[in-house]
Structures are given as structure tokens and as C-alpha cells.
Amino acid sequence: MIIIGMFEQSIELEQALTVLENSSISRDQILVVFMDDKPSPIQISGRTQNIHSNAFEIGMASATGCAVIGASVGFTLYLGPIICGLLGALIGFTIGYALYYFPNKSKAQSKKTKKIPEVAVIIQCAKSQLSFIEDILWKYQAITVGKSH
Amino acid sequence: MINEHDPSLARMSVFGITHLQKQSPLMIAWWSAVFPGFGHYFLNHYIRATLLSLSEVFINTFAHINDAMIYSFCGKFELAQSVVQPKWAFGYLIIYMITIWDSYRLAIYQNKVFDLTCLKNEQISRIGIFPLEIQFLDRKKPIVGAVYSFLFPGLGQLYIHRFGLAFYAMIWWWIYLYFSKLHESLLQLMLGNLQASNLILQQHWLLFMPSVMGGAIFHAYTTTIEHNKLYRIAQRQYLKNRYRKDDFLIFHKQV
Numbered sequence: 001m002i003i004i005g006m007f008e009q010s011i012e013l014e015q016a017l018t019v020l021e022n023s024s025i026s027r028d029q030i031l032v033v034f035m036d037d038k039p040s041p042i043q044i045s046g047r048t049q050n051i052h053s054n055a056f057e058i059g060m061a062s063a064t065g066c067a068v069i070g071a072s073v074g075f076t077l078y079l080g081p082i083i084c085g086l087l088g089a090l091i092g093f094t095i096g097y098a099l100y101y102f103p104n105k106s107k108a109q110s111k112k113t114k115k116i117p118e119v120a121v122i123i124q125c126a127k128s129q130l131s132f133i134e135d136i137l138w139k140y141q142a143i144t145v146g147k148s149h
Numbered sequence: 150m151i152n153e154h155d156p157s158l159a160r161m162s163v164f165g166i167t168h169l170q171k172q173s174p175l176m177i178a179w180w181s182a183v184f185p186g187f188g189h190y191f192l193n194h195y196i197r198a199t200l201l202s203l204s205e206v207f208i209n210t211f212a213h214i215n216d217a218m219i220y221s222f223c224g225k226f227e228l229a230q231s232v233v234q235p236k237w238a239f240g241y242l243i244i245y246m247i248t249i250w251d252s253y254r255l256a257i258y259q260n261k262v263f264d265l266t267c268l269k270n271e272q273i274s275r276i277g278i279f280p281l282e283i284q285f286l287d288r289k290k291p292i293v294g295a296v297y298s299f300l301f302p303g304l305g306q307l308y309i310h311r312f313g314l315a316f317y318a319m320i321w322w323w324i325y326l327y328f329s330k331l332h333e334s335l336l337q338l339m340l341g342n343l344q345a346s347n348l349i350l351q352q353h354w355l356l357f358m359p360s361v362m363g364g365a366i367f368h369a370y371t372t373t374i375e376h377n378k379l380y381r382i383a384q385r386q387y388l389k390n391r392y393r394k395d396d397f398l399i400f401h402k403q404v
Contacts, residue, residue, distance in 0.1 A: 002399060009381050010288060017388070032392040034385050047171070047374055053291065057371060060295075061176060064183055064363025071359055072222035080347035082331075082338060085359055118381070119388075124399065 001127050002148040005137035006117035013119055016140035023136075024129065031122040044104045051101060051108035059097035066092025117143050155269050159379050161277035161284050165311040167193050169263045170375045174256035180367070181252040184360040185245055188252030190314070190368060192259055199317065201248055206321075206357065208244070212237035215356040272390070273383035284310055286380045294369030302362050305369025309376060318365055325361065329354035 007013040021027055037049070046054030070088020074081035121142075123133055130147060137145045159168035172191060181188030186201030209215055213232045220229035276285040289308065298305030303318030326332055330349045337346035 009384050014384070014388070017392075027392065028394075030392055031394055032388050034389065046173075047371060053374065056295075057176075057367065060363060060367045060370070061179055061183075064360055064367075065179075067359035067363065068183075068218075068356065069222055071355060072219040075219055075347075075352055076223045078343075080338075080343060081350055081352070081355060082334060082346065089359065089363075122399070 001125055001130055003123050003125060003130060003133050003137070003145065004147075005121045005123075005142040005145045007119045007121060007140075007142055008115060009118045010141065012140040013121070016136055016142070017121065019136055019140070020123070020133065023132070025123065025125060025133065029124045031124075033120040033122065035118055035120060042107045044107050046100075049108075051104055054104075055097045055100040058100040059093040062096025062099070063089040063093035066095070115143050155271050156266060157271040157273045158263070158266050158382065159273050159286075161274050163277075163279040163282045163284070164195070164313045165284055165309070166286065166376065166379070167195075168375060168379055169193075169259060169266055171260055171263055172256045174253045174260070177256040178249050178253040180364060181249040182245075184357075184364055185248040187360075187364040187368075188249070189255070190364075191371070192252065192255050194255070195314065201244075204244065208237055208241045209357075210353065212241045213353070214238065214241060215353045219352050219356060270386065272386045273379060275380075275383045275387065282312075286376060286383055288377050288380050289373045291370045291373040291377075294373045295366045298365035298369040299362065302365035305365055309369060309372045311372070318361070321361065322358075325354050325358050329358060331355060331358065 005016070007016070017030065017032070020030065040049075043049065044051060044054065047057065048054060067085045067089035070091075071081040071085035073088075074084030077084055079087075121137070125133055134145055134147065159166050161167075170193075177188040177191055179188075180191060184202065185205040186198040186203075189198035189201060192198075212234045217229040217233045220226070220232065273286075277283070294305040294308045296305075297308050301319065302322045303315045306312070306315035306318055329351050334346045334349040337343075337349060
């Protein structure tokens with residue numbers, strides 16, 4: 001029989017594998033396959049391929065500069081340095097975020113689903129072991145589990 | 150031991166994880182301009198970054214750079230000229246410019262080292278147990294680090310296990326809070342006394358704070374993302390090696 005569990009990369013994945021190895025399953029019966037990200041010809045520049053995360057970085061960089069200017073100018077304005085600094089940060093963040101977001105909007109990948117399976121664990125076992133293994137996989141946060149019947 | 154010929158992407162020490170990462174050189178230069186030393190922190194040069202940031206606070210204070218900045222932004226140029234101390238200001242300016250250039254140059258070189266090291270794919274250590282600390286790679290949420298550092302700069306660094314930097318940042322934040330009187334001023338603001346709130350603030354010390362907070366948020370956010378990437382690479386290296394199989398048969402015959 002074959003049973004397949006899909007996981008996110010986490011410590012629970014290793015807990016599941018170790019618990020299985022410490023039970024009646026030998027290492028030879030286990031195959032671990034790492035799934036790759038979708039190869040995309042168009043990559044957006046930046047730390048991640050998540051447009052919002054990269055835009056947040058640029059936003060923070062710009063917010064910091066504008067907050068300094070806002071607080072400085074605030075010393076002569078009625079609203080004072082704190083409010084002007086915060087307003088500066090807000091305006092700066094919006095400008096920075098927009099400067100990254102809009103030029104890259106068309107290149108960014110469409111919205112992803114919540115949890116993407118990153119690893120497939122394939123186990124070959126006897127029929128009697130099936131429900132035990134299935135329980136272990138579910139217990140350690142498998143995203144989905146499938147069996148061959 | 151240190152493998153000098155083929156280093157892995159990260160190395161664990163009692164102070165946390167020191168790692169190579171891809172950085173935009175312009176972004177690094179920008180943070181060096183915001184606060185000399187911050188660009189070096191983002192490149193994982195902790196000692197020189199700390200010394201640079203110390204020198205920034207002291208020389209800025211002696212030269213009255215922050216006061217001059219405030220007067221300049223408000224258009225009071227004569228006042229700005231009179232407050233700056235030439236004894237310190239020229240040296241400050243030279244160090245300031247060279248720090249920006251130095252971090253920019255380092256970022257370009259370290260990006261190349263990162264690419265090389267990535268290709269060599271040496272196993273990254275995933276846990277270090279030291280006499281006084283346990284350090285490990287784990288998956289974390291970037292936004293949590295950012296929010297922690299927004300509430301109190303340094304807490305985001307605690308979240309990413311970089312406790313030395315965390316307490317350095319927290320101690321400085323306390324010093325800034327004490328001298329700038331920000332929290333007293335915030336209290337007056339919340340009570341609705343806008344005028345009183347504005348008068349309490351001390352301009353020189355207040356002006357360090359947006360930069361430090363912004364840098365702390367940025368550092369916590371981006372380092373969390375980098376640690377998550379390292380976690381995935383390290384686990385992949387480890388499990389691929391442990392469950393290495395070229396002849397694993399699911400079906401009875403080799404196709």
C-alpha cells in the first residue's frame with residue numbers, strides 16, 4: 001500500500017518522520033520529495049515573490065525618511081512633532097508602497113491559496129499499518145493525506 | 150569548526166544566526182544614510198555596526214547635527230548655521246559619507262558571495278546548543294517581528310533570537326525615551342493638551358527615534374523572511390540526505 005502526506009516545511013514534518021521511523025516503519029519505506037515553486041519566466045525584483053511583502057519594505061524605508069522630516073517640520077507647526085511625524089510616516093509609507101506596487105502589479109503572480117504543500121511524504125506499507133500511519137500524518141499537521149486502495 | 154573553503158549560508162553562535170543574504174545595495178546605502186551603522190547591521194556586520202551607531206549618537210550630539218537638521222527643515226538657516234559645532238561637524242560628515250559608501254560596496258560583494266555559497270549548497274547547521282543559550286532556525290511570521298519592534302524597538306530582534314542586538318536597541322530606546330520625554334508628551338497628547346505636549350519634547354533626542362524605530366522594524370521584518378528561507382533550505386538539505394533514494398520503487402517494475 002502507498003500513503004502520501006503533503007506538508008508545509010515545519011518541525012512537525014520532522015516529528016512525523018521520526019515518530020514513524022521509531023515505530024515499525026523503516027527508513028527504506030519512506031520517500032521525501034520537496035516540491036518546487038512554480039517556475040515563472042517573469043520574476044519581480046526583491047526579497048520575495050510576494051508583491052505586498054516587497055512593497056512593505058520599500059514603504060518602511062520611505063516612511064522612516066518622511067517621519068524624520070515630518071517630526072522636524074512639526075516643531076514649527078501647530079500640530080507638533082508627534083502628530084506631524086506620524087503623518088509623515090503614513091504619507092511616506094503610502095508613497096513607498098505605491099512606488100513598488102503599481103509598476104510591479106502586472107508582473108506579480110495571482111493570489112496564492114492559503115497553505116501550499118511544500119513536501120510530499122510517500123510511505124510504502126502493509127495494509128495493517130495504514131490507519132496508524134494516517135493518524136500520525138494528520139496529527140503532525142499534514143495538509144492532506146491520500147491512500148491507495 | 151569554520152570551514153573556510155566552503156562555508157554554508159549561515160553560522161550559529163551564542164548570539165544568534167549570522168548569515169549571508171541578498172540585499173539591494175541601494176537599500177543598504179539608504180539605511181546607512183538614515184542612521185550610520187544600520188546598513189552594516191543588515192549585512193550582519195554586528196560589531197562594526199554597533200561601533201558606527203555609537204559614534205553616530207555621540208558625534209551627532211557633540212556637533213548638534215539633529216538640531217541643525219530641524220532648523221534647516223523649518224527654513225531657519227541662520228539658526229542652523231549658528232548651532233552646528235564645526236569642531237565636530239566636518240569629521241561627522243566625512244564618516245557619514247564613507248559609511249554609506251562602505252555599506253554599498255559590502256552589499257555588492259556579499260551578494261556575489263551569497264550566489265557562490267548557494268550553488269555550493271553546504272549543509273546549514275539547524276540548531277546550536279551552547280552553555281548559556283540554545284539557538285535554532287525556525288519559521289516565523291515577518292509581521293510579528295515588525296509589530297514587536299514598532300511597540301518597542303529591540304523586541305523584534307528578540308523575536309529573531311538576536312538577543313545582543315535586542316538589548317542594545319532596548320537600552321538605547323530607554324535613553325531616547327528618557328531624554329526626549331516622548332512618553333510624557335504622548336500622555337499630554339492623549340489628555341488633549343496639544344500645546345503642553347509640544348513644549349515637553351526635546352528636539353535633539355526625539356529626532357533619533359523615527360530612524361531607530363524604522364530601522365528596527367525593517368531589520369526584524371526582513372531578517373524573519375531570510376530566516377524562513379534558511380529554514381527551508383536547511384531542512385531540505387538535511388532530509389534529502391537522510392531519505393536519499395534513487396531506487397525507491399512504488400510500482401513493481403522499473404519503468
